[in-house]
Amino acid sequence: MPISAPEPAKRETLLVARGIVAGYGKLSVLEGVDIEVRAGEAVALLGPNGAGKSTLLSALSGIIAKSAGSVHFAGADVTRATPQQAVRAGLVHVLEGHHVFGPLSVHDNLLLAAFNAPPGERAARIEEAYEAFPEMAERRHLRASALSGGQQQMLVVAQGIVRRPRLLMLDEPSAGLSPVLVDRVLAVAAAMRARGVSILLVEQLVEKALGLADRVYVLARGRMALVSESAAGLAPAAIERAYLGGEALAGVQP
Amino acid sequence: MKAPTALRPAATIIAGALLLATLPLFLNDYWVHIATLAGTYWVLVSGLDLVVGYAGMLAVGYGGMLAVGAYTASVLAAKAGLDPLLALACCTVTGVIAGIIVGIPGLRLTSFYFAMATLGFAIIVTQVALAWGSLTGGGIGLAAPAYADPFASTGGFYCLVLIIDALATWLVWNIASGNPGRALIAVRDADVAAEAVGVPIARLKLSVFALSGALGSVAGGLFATAQSYITPDAFTLDLSVLFFIAVLIGGRGRIVGPMIGTGLLTLLPEIAAPLVAWSAFVYACLLLVVVLLAPGGIAELLERLRRAPPPIDRMAGPEPEAMSAALVSAPRAAGQLALAEVSRAFGGVRALDGISLTLAPGTVHGLIGPNGSGKTTALNILSGFYAVHSGRIRLGEADITRTSVQARAALGIARTFQTPRILGEASVIENVMLGAWRHAAASFGEVALGLPRFYRDERALRAQAMAALATVGLAAWANARADRLQHSEQRFLEIARALAMRPGFVLLDEPAAGLSAAEIENLGAIIAEMRRLGLGVLLVEHHADFVFRISDQVTVLATGRVLAAGTPAEIRAHREVVHAYLGA
Numbered sequence: 012m013p014i015s016a017p018e019p020a021k022r023e024t025l026l027v028a029r030g031i032v033a034g035y036g037k038l039s040v041l042e043g044v045d046i047e048v049r050a051g052e053a054v055a056l057l058g059p060n061g062a063g064k065s066t067l068l069s070a071l072s073g074i075i076a077k078s079a080g081s082v083h084f085a086g087a088d089v090t091r092a093t094p095q096q097a098v099r100a101g102l103v104h105v106l107e108g109h110h111v112f113g114p115l116s117v118h119d120n121l122l123l124a125a126f127n128a129p130p131g132e133r134a135a136r137i138e139e140a141y142e143a144f145p146e147m148a149e150r151r152h153l154r155a156s157a158l159s160g161g162q163q164q165m166l167v168v169a170q171g172i173v174r175r176p177r178l179l180m181l182d183e184p185s186a187g188l189s190p191v192l193v194d195r196v197l198a199v200a201a202a203m204r205a206r207g208v209s210i211l212l213v214e215q216l217v218e219k220a221l222g223l224a225d226r227v228y229v230l231a232r233g234r235m236a237l238v239s240e241s242a243a244g245l246a247p248a249a250i251e252r253a254y255l256g257g258e259a260l261a262g263v264q265p
Numbered sequence: 266m267k268a269p270t271a272l273r274p275a276a277t278i279i280a281g282a283l284l285l286a287t288l289p290l291f292l293n294d295y296w297v298h299i300a301t302l303a304g305t306y307w308v309l310v311s312g313l314d315l316v317v318g319y320a321g322m323l324a325v326g327y328g329g330m331l332a333v334g335a336y337t338a339s340v341l342a343a344k345a346g347l348d349p350l351l352a353l354a355c356c357t358v359t360g361v362i363a364g365i366i367v368g369i370p371g372l373r374l375t376s377f378y379f380a381m382a383t384l385g386f387a388i389i390v391t392q393v394a395l396a397w398g399s400l401t402g403g404g405i406g407l408a409a410p411a412y413a414d415p416f417a418s419t420g421g422f423y424c425l426v427l428i429i430d431a432l433a434t435w436l437v438w439n440i441a442s443g444n445p446g447r448a449l450i451a452v453r454d455a456d457v458a459a460e461a462v463g464v465p466i467a468r469l470k471l472s473v474f475a476l477s478g479a480l481g482s483v484a485g486g487l488f489a490t491a492q493s494y495i496t497p498d499a500f501t502l503d504l505s506v507l508f509f510i511a512v513l514i515g516g517r518g519r520i521v522g523p524m525i526g527t528g529l530l531t532l533l534p535e536i537a538a539p540l541v542a543w544s545a546f547v548y549a550c551l552l553l554v555v556v557l558l559a560p561g562g563i564a565e566l567l568e569r570l571r572r573a574p575p576p577i578d579r580m581a582g583p584e585p586e587a588m589s590a591a592l593v594s595a596p597r598a599a600g601q602l603a604l605a606e607v608s609r610a611f612g613g614v615r616a617l618d619g620i621s622l623t624l625a626p627g628t629v630h631g632l633i634g635p636n637g638s639g640k641t642t643a644l645n646i647l648s649g650f651y652a653v654h655s656g657r658i659r660l661g662e663a664d665i666t667r668t669s670v671q672a673r674a675a676l677g678i679a680r681t682f683q684t685p686r687i688l689g690e691a692s693v694i695e696n697v698m699l700g701a702w703r704h705a706a707a708s709f710g711e712v713a714l715g716l717p718r719f720y721r722d723e724r725a726l727r728a729q730a731m732a733a734l735a736t737v738g739l740a741a742w743a744n745a746r747a748d749r750l751q752h753s754e755q756r757f758l759e760i761a762r763a764l765a766m767r768p769g770f771v772l773l774d775e776p777a778a779g780l781s782a783a784e785i786e787n788l789g790a791i792i793a794e795m796r797r798l799g800l801g802v803l804l805v806e807h808h809a810d811f812v813f814r815i816s817d818q819v820t821v822l823a824t825g826r827v828l829a830a831g832t833p834a835e836i837r838a839h840r841e842v843v844h845a846y847l848g849a
Contacts, residue, residue, distance in 0.1 A: 038749070059781050060753040107752060107779065108684060146637070157611060160683045160775065161636025161807075186778040187683065189635045189807050191848040215781050251782075 022049040025209050026071070026102070026178055031080035033070040040066040042233040043080070048178055053200065053210040055224035055242065057217060059254045062230040064213045065107055068180045072104035073097045085177065099127055101177030105170070105184065107213075109163035113156030117147055117166060120155050124170035140169040143199045160187045168196055178209040185216050197223050217247045229253040285427060289420035297419050301491050303531035304426040309484035310511045310527045311430075311437045311520070312477030317509065318517040319446055320473055321453030322371050323380040326387030327481055328505035333363045334485020335409070335495050336394055336401055342410030344400070349410035349490070356482040363390075364478015368471050387505050391497040406496035409489035426487055433480050436713045438520060440476070443712040443719055444705045444726075445469060447695050450518060450688050458686035461648060462766055463674030463703050472709045503544055507531075510548050514555045516564025518690055525563050577745060583738035583757075583787045585794035591733035591764045592798060593704075599677060599769050600661020601625045602647065602801060607656030609642060616642040618825040619656065624770060629792060629802045631816035631833070633809060635846055638822040640805045641683060644772050647803065648680045649673040675703055677769030681762075681776060685755035689748030693739060696747050696758055697730035700765030704729075726765075733761040737791060753780050760791065770801040777808045789815050809847055813837055821846065 026048040034040040040063040048054050058064050069075045071082055073094045081090045084102050092100070112120050121140055125133040141148035144165050150158065155166060164187045171179055181200065185193040193216065200210050201223055214220040221227065221242045229237035229250055237253035239245050289297050309331060316324045334356040341352035363386075370382040394401045401407060411417065416425040440446055448469055451459035459466060489495045511530050515523030530551075534544050559565045602624040609617045617639045624630050624647075632640050645651040647658065649670040658666045660676055668676070679700075688696050705726060707718040734740045737757040742750065750758060756776055763771050773792075777785050785808065792815055795802050806812050812819060813833040821829040821842050829839045836842055 035749075060779070060784060061751045065752075159637040159641060165636070183779050187636075187775055187807065189633075189846055190809055191846060192636055193807075194848055215779060217782065254781075254783075 022051055024048075025050045026082070026084050026211075028071060028082045029080055031067065031070050031077055031082070033066060033075055033077045033080075035066075035075070039078075040233055041070065044230065044233070044235055046071075046228060046235070048209050048211055050177075050209055051204060051207045052225040053204050053212060053223050055220040055227045056211060056213045056230060057220060057227060057250055058230035058236070060215075062254075063233045064230055065182055067230065068104055068182055068211070068213060071097075072102060072180065074104065098174060101175075102180075103171055103174045103176035103178065104180045105167055105182060107182040107186065109160060109167060109187075111155040111158070111163050111166050111170075113154065115155060116152050117155055117158070118151040120166055121147075121169060121173050124173040128173075128175065136173045136175055140172045143172060143202075144169050144195075161189060161192065164188055165192070165196075168199070172199070172203070176208060178211060179203060180211040180213075182213045183215065184212070185214060185219065193219060217250055221245060221247070221250075282431070286424070289423055294419045297423050298491065299531065299535050301419070301423045301426050302488075303528045304423070304430045305484050305487045305491055306508065306511070306531055307430055307524055307527045308426075308433045308487065309481040310508050310523055311433045312480030313508055314512050314515070314520065314523045315437060315440060315446075315449065315473050316477050317512045318515070318519065318523060319441060319449035319453065320470060321449075321517070322470070323376055323509075324367065324371070324383045324477075325380045325509050326367075326383035326385070326505050327477075327508045328500050328502065329367075329383075329387035329390040330360060330363055330478055330481025331485040331488055331504065332387075332390045332394060332497070332500040333359050333478075334482030334487075335489035335492075335499070336407070336485075337482060338486030339407045339409050339489050339495055340400055343408055349412045352410055353483060353486040356486040357479040360479035360482025360485075361475045362478070363482060364474040364476070365471055367478065368474025371470060371474065372467050384502075384505070387500070387502070391500050394497040394500075401497075404496060404498075406494055409493050409495055410486075411493075412490065422490065426491075429483065429487065433483075434520065434524070435715065436476070436480075439715045439719065440473075440709075440713050441520060443723065444698075444702060444707070445473070445709055445712055447688075447691065447699045448702060449473065450691050450695075451699050453518075454688045454690065455686040457650070457682070458688075458699070458762075460650075460670045461674060461680055461682075461686075462700050462762065463671045464699075465671055469709075476709075476713065503548075506545065506548055510552055514551060514562050516562025519562070519564035522562050522564030522567065529563075577741050581738050581741050583791055584735050585790050587732045587735040588764065588791070588794045589798060591729060591736050591761075592767050593729055594767065599626070601659075602678070602770050603659045604643065604647065605657045605659065607643075607646060607653050607658065609646060609651055609654050615825050617646070620822065620825070620827050622820055622827070622830075624801045624803050626769060626801045627796055627799045628817040629796050629804055629815055631812035631819040632803060632805045632822065633807070633812055633819065633846065634822035634828070639825040640822055641774055642825075643822070644680065644774050644803065644805055648678055648772055674766060677767070678772065679763035679766040679768035679770065680772040681756070681759040681774055683774045683778070685752070685759050687747045687750075687755050687758055689746065691747055692744050693747050693750065693758060694727065694730050694734065694743040697733050697761045697765045698726045700733070700762035701726045701729055701767075704767065730761070730765055733764040736764060736794075737761045738787060753784055756780065757788075760788075768800065770803070771795060772803045772805075774805050775807065776804070777806055777811055785811055 024047055028046045031041050031044045044067060056064050070077050073092050084100055089097060121137045125136050128136055147166060147169050168184055184196050197219060204210050212220055224242040227239040227242045227245055228235055231254050288300055309327060313327050316322050337356045337359040338352045341347040341355055342349050367383055367386050371379050374382055395403055415421045448459060448464045452466055492499060507530050511526040512523045515526030555562055604620060604622045606619045606621055607617055608619050634640055646653055657664060705722040707722050712719045734743055737760050739757055776788055792802055816833055819833050819836045820827055823845055829836055829842050
């Protein structure tokens, strides 16, 4: 039940990154990566673990520094933007792992996520998140550290919603979620896309990701191994081949 | 080309020792005195490094240890007429006592509260010295012991300090590089993981406090002689701060860094004499600079000089056939691990409501259910992290309901965590060797003194850990820092650590979360081998197809109760399960 959307090619480009090189200390992970996300589309970023998917998201949102390349978001150059500036511009990154504020209540966690919102708008945004995840509304006074792992993952996604992104980057949102809940999180993402929010999804459940995505990138060994303009015709087997293709590509490097 | 790189550390140590030993030949007495002072401080800081740098305890008031030792040596020499060297040896006794006194609050208090307690200790010691005039001379003070030849001259005393420095560094080095050091880092960075592998945290902390107290007190004995006359005023708060900061700017979890830090902080006020009155200010500035520019301290700066780590092949597959070597001896069949009618509530919420579950050796038991249904709570109860409110836990015939986490680890119950708990600053293989903690034969004292059993342990544990790493496909990473691993690789690292415990039961909390399809296949092969070797595996997991494929039994939880239990085929056909959990 993917929601049909206008012709991909006709949409304006929201995020353009060119030649991104980034890593940790002396260890280089990304070796010149290009990626594009258009307004109102969902893009899946796939690849084996260790390929650099999370590193790419962190480089885009300004959490780690880039040693080369440029990032433009909504027409503005955000190559050197701090994570705070990126969030204010609408570029929201939901990190892998359960990064909640443990000692604070669920509600306070969401209030913090609405930090940049106009004060009059905060309540409405949080209501929106509660609508998507009624489990969170039931537990609004509970400390986040008392939530189960899967519930913390839900809260992290809810925080992403509250930030009201123009581009929502989700890193492994399914990790720790039950099958029913994975479908619900992806349905929430699909509903956001229907309202014009762009989605950039990193996910190990390849078939689920293909079910949501309009377009697909496959990253392998720090380089793009596959760019597909359509997720519909793509077989998981082709993706697996691209995983290996990245290996061959890395093999010719000096 | 291997020999030169292997020789380099030894050559550096010899060159450094020679340079230090010959200092009196080309420096005047004043500078030899300063070097003596730095050496004296290092005796204390080396022990404090174990407490602050390795165990991560904010022990600020170690100037108090210095005072304990200074008065022990001086009182015994001046009032009891003891030989100064014998008096110095007696400092270890008072030091161990003082170390344990400081350490006991450290078993309960954390971070700042513990720091306050240690500061209180430093103040109490000087106040007692001030008030107990008949013994300590009160504010008038006491003459310090003077050593006989060959340690009588400035240069001779300096050499005595150097010898004790070498001894202290040797003790601390052994502790840090052996089992206790790994366990201390675990206590600092992942205390639940330390508990889960069975580290007796309280005993370990007290041992380290006793050792650091002894070293601090011996340093005090030397300090008294270096000053030739002591009064309570000599043990200022500035000294306590100096010791603490020497460890911080040196770099936690390292030895060479704090050593350089101690020398630097001792020298600094001497080089810039007008700054002496400003020493606290200078220390504060130095600390700020370090925190901002090199959070890892001097040790990190030294490491930056080294070459970049070589790239490591991420595609290496696991070798499940290596598992039997990792487990060393065939796991004993301790009978079944069982929960009987177990309940547990948090606040008003019933997380578990009378669940029963049996885990048999040589089987895989899948535990699935919606988020928040109590799966992890059940796992925490089995491994002993949560107490039950009602019901029983049995291992074979034995009732282990009230048994501690550490004791359950000793009974062969190993676990992994939903969010991997690894020691990021330690190497991959050290993380695994931590798991084999219980299988080391050498005591804390044997490790400190570097007795043969310590080296035998290290060799055996390292071999076992390599086998465990090969099992999960991380052998190539053995010497890399663990925080270089991907999230998914950290999950496999936790499994290797669990195997190093040589367990009878392994409890896996969402081992497949965030793993790619290929990695899940590898995980399946590893779990199948665990079963073949007779381990009982509890698998908490959301990848339903995976669970159904490799489990012998499946239990489904929903809101803290057992919704269904049976074979994978029975569960797959269960209507409520399909509705509540699987979707479709």
